[in-house]
Every structure is written in C-alpha cells, then in structure tokens.
Amino acid sequence: MVFVKSTPAYGAEKRQFMLLILLVLFSPLAIDIYLPALPQIAESFHVEHTLAQDTISLFLFAMGIGQLVAGPLADKYGRRTVALVGIVIYLISALLAWGAQTIEWMLLARLLQGIGACATSVAAFATVRDTFGPEKSGKMISYLNGAICFIPALAPILGSWLTQTFDWRANFSFMALYALVVGGALWIGMKETNPSPQSGKVFHANRYWSVLKNPMFLFHASLCMLSMAVILAYVTSAPIVLMQQMGVSMNEFAAWFGINAVVNIIACLTAPKFMDKFGVHKTLVVGLLCMVIAGVLMLVVSSQLTPMMFMLPIFVSSLSFAWILGAAAGKALAPFGDKAGTAAALLGLFQMSGAGLVVSLVQRLGLEPTFMISIHMLILTPAIIILLSSVGRGWHKIEV
The missing domain is CATH 1.20.1250.20 (MFS general substrate transporter like domains)
Known part of the structure; x- marks a missing residue:
C-alpha cells in the first residue's frame, strides 16, 4: 500500500486502516453472501421469489436513507461510537434474520441490518477523511473500494457452501459472528478521529445545506x-x-x-x-x-x-x-x-x-x-x- 515509513505513527495509521477495511465489508457481506440462498429462503417462507429479493431492496433502501441520520451523529458523537452502535444493530438484526419464522420478520430484520451497515460505512469513510486528509483520502478510498470488491468474488462461494452444508440461516450466523469479532477488534483498537465534535442540534437543515450548496x-x-x-x-x-x-x-x-x-x-x-x-x-x-x-x-x-x-x-x-x-x-x-x-x-x-x-x-x-x-x-x-x-x-x- 502507501505506508512506506516504519515510524510508530505510520504503524498506528496502518493498523487503523486495517480496521477500516473490516468496517466497510459489513454492507457488501450482507448482500453477496446469501445470494445463492435466495431460492431456499423463498421456499422456506412459501413466498414468491420476488419477496425474497425484497430482502435486498429493503436493505439498500435503509442504507441509503440511514446515511442522513448516521452522518450527523458521527459528527456529534464521534466516528468510533457510531461504528460500534452500527455493529451492535447489525449483530442483533443478523440474529433476528437467523430466527425469522415469517417473511415479514425477515424483511424487518433486513431493514434494521441496512441501518446498522450504513452506520459502519459512514463511520469508515469519515474516519478516512479525518485520518488521511483531503488529498490522500481519495487514494485510501480506492484501497477500501478494492477491499470491498473482494466480497462479490468470494462471498457467494462461501454462502453457497454454508447453504449446502447447513441451510440458508447459516449465512446470517456467519454475519453475526463477523459482527462479534470485528466489533471486539474495533472496541480495542479503533481510535476516535473526529477533530472537533459538533455541539448543538444533531439534525439541522443547515448542516445538510452547507454541504449540498x-x-x-x-x-x-x-x-x-x-x-x-x-x-x-x-x-x-x-x-x-x-x-x-x-x-x-x-x-x-x-x-x-x-x-x-x-x-x-x-x-x-x-x-x-x-x-x-x-x-x-x-x-x-x-x-x-x-x-x-x-x-x-x-x-x-x-x-x-x-x-x-x-x-x-x-x-x-x-x-x-x-x-x-x-x-x-x-x-x-x-x-x-x-x-x-x-x-x-x-x-x-x-x-x-x-x-x-x-x-x-x-x-x-x-x-x-x-x-x-x-x-x-x-x-x-x-x-x-x-x-x-x-x-x-x-x-x-x-x-x-
């Protein structure tokens, strides 16, 4: 990568970036790993295949809209806090999906999982901006996107093996386990990078407008x-x-x-x-x-x-x-x-x-x-x- 100096500061920067890679993998993992299991999910709940596909649509919808909430929260309470809360939501929603007995329960779990995933994504990219500055952040985002691209190549293979060896619920067990392990690693190793936490109202139109204009x-x-x-x-x-x-x-x-x-x-x-x-x-x-x-x-x-x-x-x-x-x-x-x-x-x-x-x-x-x-x-x-x-x-x- 671009970490060429062996000073303690660069070592800490590299460890932080490794944690950010783990953080951005939550959202693609939640989509790609269980794609091979969609037919089994539809069959398990006795619904049309389109309803099983809605578990992806709702996840993406929640991720998009949830950004508007997670962003200001990350500015006010810190990137680390938002990341850890997002992981907890992701973990709980993965367990809810694992135990779902109806398609409605499953859709609700996926909606929550999208909210958790959007929090981890916002925290990761905001931390990149904090840590690497306005010029270097573009290069680091490219490396993060490179890591994200591994998931579509590898996750369906893992998901197919989990589904055939166990059943479709095993995919959500893996998501829960991933959240548990990464959450522990971030709790220990992730440093807060927000240079100056915001005071005042968390959600204010001016915050969005100052960016959009x-x-x-x-x-x-x-x-x-x-x-x-x-x-x-x-x-x-x-x-x-x-x-x-x-x-x-x-x-x-x-x-x-x-x-x-x-x-x-x-x-x-x-x-x-x-x-x-x-x-x-x-x-x-x-x-x-x-x-x-x-x-x-x-x-x-x-x-x-x-x-x-x-x-x-x-x-x-x-x-x-x-x-x-x-x-x-x-x-x-x-x-x-x-x-x-x-x-x-x-x-x-x-x-x-x-x-x-x-x-x-x-x-x-x-x-x-x-x-x-x-x-x-x-x-x-x-x-x-x-x-x-x-x-x-x-x-x-x-x-x-």
Whole structure:
C-alpha cells in the first residue's frame, strides 16, 4: 500500500486502516453472501421469489436513507461510537434474520441490518477523511473500494457452501459472528478521529445545506452516483442478457461475475498509484474517457453479442468505475473537516439511493439491456468537458 515509513505513527495509521477495511465489508457481506440462498429462503417462507429479493431492496433502501441520520451523529458523537452502535444493530438484526419464522420478520430484520451497515460505512469513510486528509483520502478510498470488491468474488462461494452444508440461516450466523469479532477488534483498537465534535442540534437543515450548496461536492458526488448507476445497470441486466438471451449456465455466469470482480479489484489497487503520479484531476479524466469508450463499445457490439463481447465493455467500465469512484469520493469530502460525517452520509445517499433512482428511471424507458447500459455509461460524457473547463481545473487547484 502507501505506508512506506516504519515510524510508530505510520504503524498506528496502518493498523487503523486495517480496521477500516473490516468496517466497510459489513454492507457488501450482507448482500453477496446469501445470494445463492435466495431460492431456499423463498421456499422456506412459501413466498414468491420476488419477496425474497425484497430482502435486498429493503436493505439498500435503509442504507441509503440511514446515511442522513448516521452522518450527523458521527459528527456529534464521534466516528468510533457510531461504528460500534452500527455493529451492535447489525449483530442483533443478523440474529433476528437467523430466527425469522415469517417473511415479514425477515424483511424487518433486513431493514434494521441496512441501518446498522450504513452506520459502519459512514463511520469508515469519515474516519478516512479525518485520518488521511483531503488529498490522500481519495487514494485510501480506492484501497477500501478494492477491499470491498473482494466480497462479490468470494462471498457467494462461501454462502453457497454454508447453504449446502447447513441451510440458508447459516449465512446470517456467519454475519453475526463477523459482527462479534470485528466489533471486539474495533472496541480495542479503533481510535476516535473526529477533530472537533459538533455541539448543538444533531439534525439541522443547515448542516445538510452547507454541504449540498458546495459545487465541488455536488459535482464529484454526482460522478460517484452516475458511475455507481453503471454498475447497478450491469448487475440487474446481466442475468437477462447472459442467462436468458444467451443461454449461459449459472456456473458460467458466476465465472464471468468473478472475473469482473477481479478486474475491479485490480483497478481499485492501481488507481492510487496513478493518482500519486498524475494527480486526481487526470485520474478522473482518464476514468471518464474509459467509461465513454465502454459506452461506445457496448453500442458497437450490441448487434453481434456473445458473452465475451458483452463483458468486454463491462470490464472497461469496471476499471473506469474504480478510478472515478476513488478520486471523486475523496474530492467530494475534501472541503469538509468537522462535517466529514455529514458529507460522507450525503455522498452515500447519492451513491446508493441516487444511483438506484437513476437506474430505475432509465429502466422504465423499456430499452434493450445493452442499449440501457450504454446510456448510463455515456451520460458521464459532459463531466469530461466540465473537468477540462477553468471551473473544473480550479476545483483541483484548491488546497483545503
């Protein structure tokens, strides 16, 4: 990584970052590990498969909306406190899901789990801003995103083994165990990094408005949202394109999914190196150009689709997504020190709820999946013009 000095301060910084990696894994783990068990869950509760899928939708909804609450709480009471409370909620909700006897009980448990996961996410990214500052935080967020990308590649394999060896409830047992172990590690090792806890009201419109009125935040948070929408469009469309239209088997689909996760991991680990050498501005420009190229490529290959032809633009977009997300997220949080929790919460809201809304609106146009994905990629084209303008260059000359 970037920890090159062997001083005690750097050693403590490295240990803190290792804890943050454990902290950001809560949310992807809660989705990807039990995906293979969804049919069993629907069968166990005697409900339609769509209701089992709602356990994911409610989790994501709670994560997006919960950011607005967790952010100000992290600014007032500290990142460590919010992280530990979030882990406790996550642990309790995992146990509730494990013991669920009805689908309603299960949905409620997942709603609570989304709230717990959003608290851990907000605390982690706010701590990154506190610890590494406005310039270095973008690189560290790329490393965190690289760690997050391991989960889609590995968690379904673990979840499949747990489900086949035991049953679907074992996935939630594992989540509870993970929360217990990581919670203990954070209780012992995580230091509070909030430079100046806020006084006064926790929830005030001015706290949100002071972040939202900042054009640098709005632009870079929108980049995170639109690039995340590309990934969501791919995830929701890939089963239709690969399995229904092309007849790819479930194992082959999982293999393509895993290869794309590996591409994402490599991209997340190389982005900080590029940022170190060329800066955040050039990283964003290159990432956006790659995304536009992926969009054009998807349009070109749409008439002669094969699994490889479909996945090639996806691989390019996954690379550009990683470069855009790390650089843009760090820059979105850069203007905010004491409000890093609120800023991280609003950034999370853009990424989760905002991206979901964009994808939902475009899906309602009734377009072919490949054309719909390419639209999401090409929507980012104007951002290149803005970044190359005097205003865009000015944002990247600001020293916070």
